[in-house]
Amino acid sequence: MRIDIIPNPIKHHKLACVFDIDKSVVERVCRQSESRLNFPSAFIKDTLDLSRHINSDELDICEKFFKQLIGLKRKDYKIIVNCLTAYNASIRLLTEDIGLAYSMLVYCLDSLSQGYENYRPSWEDYDQDKKSSLEKIFGNLPDEISLDIKNILIQDEQFKLSQRFKNFIVKYLDNDYYHKKDERNIVKKDDVEIALANAYIIRSKYVHILQPVTDLLTIAGLSKNNDTFQNQHNIYFTYGGLLRTVRTVINNLIFSFETVNSETINWHDELPGIIKVDVAPQYWIWQPDSKSGEGAIKRLEGFLTCYIRKNVPDMNDVIKLYFKHLYEMKEENRHAAFALGYLYGKAMKGIDEDSKKFFEQYIMKHIELLDKCCIYNILLLVMPISITREVLWDTDVCAKIVLEYNKKKHKHNKIKLPWEIETMIYLVIAYGFKEESSEKYNEWIWKAYYNSNNEIKIQTKIKECINNKKILPDISFIWDIIDARLKKEEWEMAKP
Helix, strand or coil: CCCHHHHHHHHHHHHHHCCCHHHHHHHHHHHCCCCCCHHHHCCCCCEEEEEECCCCHHHHHHHHHHHHCCEEHHHHHHHHHHHHHHHHHHHCCCCCCCCCCHHHHHHHHHHHHHHHCCCCCCCCCCCCHHHHHHHHHHHHCCHHHHHHHHHHHHHHHHHHHHHHHHHHHHHCCHHHHCCCCCEEEECCCHHHHHEEEEEEEHHHHHHHHHHCCCHHHHHHHHHHHEEEEEEEEEEEEEEEHHHHHHHHHHHHHHHCEEEEECCCCCCHHHHHCCCCCCCHHHHCCCCCCCCCCCCHHHHHHHHHHHHHHHHHHHHHHHHHHHHHCHHHHHHHHHHHHHHHHHHHHHHCCCCCCHHCCCCCCCHHHCCCHCCCCHHHHHHHHCCCCCCCCCCCCCHHHHHHHHHHHHHHHHCCCCCCCHHHHHHHHHHHHHCCCCCCHEEEEEEEHHHHHHHHCCCCHHHHHHHHHHHHCCCCCHHHHHHHHHHHHHHHHHHHHHHH
């Protein structure tokens, strides 16, 4: 097999060297420096040696590794290749930041452990120092209470992640890993779990609080000649030792997987340059939905976007479907579908007479749905349509519902309103508090102000009322600004 057809990340890993189409990149990564003791090639043996020669046996091993890798199931293949890429990035980062390079290796192992280790927490695995102190306290408590406390402690997410990390790695360190092959000092089997736990802690502190790695990790000679070092009786992996561990785990994991001759995959989505984006709503909100109204929330959201842009498609068929099956839907879908039907029937012009009569008939038939205070009915209050039923909702209740909406609106199965409609809702709530509480009024008017920061005209109008301590006029001024903005965009597009 020609070596050049094997992807670089795979060659980097299996041949323990650096490949790049740009010779200067290889020279930079592998450079030696007379002015610096801790240059990259001083940390690890062979990999960054410019005079390194690869023999035929090494090439045969690399070929065997490559064949095993490309025979994996696609899911496993992608996980491994991502780790090989991070492995390669770690070596190149030695030129910049030993802490980041070290953390990247821990990231490789951690990502593998998350994908392939199902760890069940045990009290026996708990931190020995903490465990010893707690056992003294548990001696004074009933066994049942002690057991409950232990179960709570071992469910701690950080503890579970750290223990899973160690268990996974140890599982894929074979006997050969512990056999000395050259003058390098390798890790003792009894020390591996301690060194892994410390590597995990070093990575966490570096990533979360930017705590620099211990100075001993920055000593290149220590890394090149030793898997570990000792500091106050504690055992730590050197960069070179952790690199050898990553290489061993990846290799043994790959050869533990089953291979397949063929597999059905969605290859199109994995082509280079493919980016997934949401389709503009005017191209799909008119399409048929199920009688259960599973798509009603998304269609209502899409309709509002189209309405603001004045490009609502013909939705007669899907609206009729919703009206006919409202009470076959779950409550949230029902309210979303009714709000959509109400808006479409009341706000849209150009609907044929038969459809208009149908919509009006079903709106009146289910008008009691407007009695419930929910986000789908609240949004109707700010739309430029008439509400044919008196609503008597408490402003505090409305405010609570809108705050709950804000917490959930970024979830994929919840509605997210256009910001202009959100702003109008905030102003309506602020207006509801005008007599009751200046504190609540200010809270909601300022919420409206900050929510409209992408439309200076709206924000300026709100700020004027805040500064002059005036109650805002009718929210129709926002609809006027939206209409003017749309006309300007149309004029800009029409210019030659």
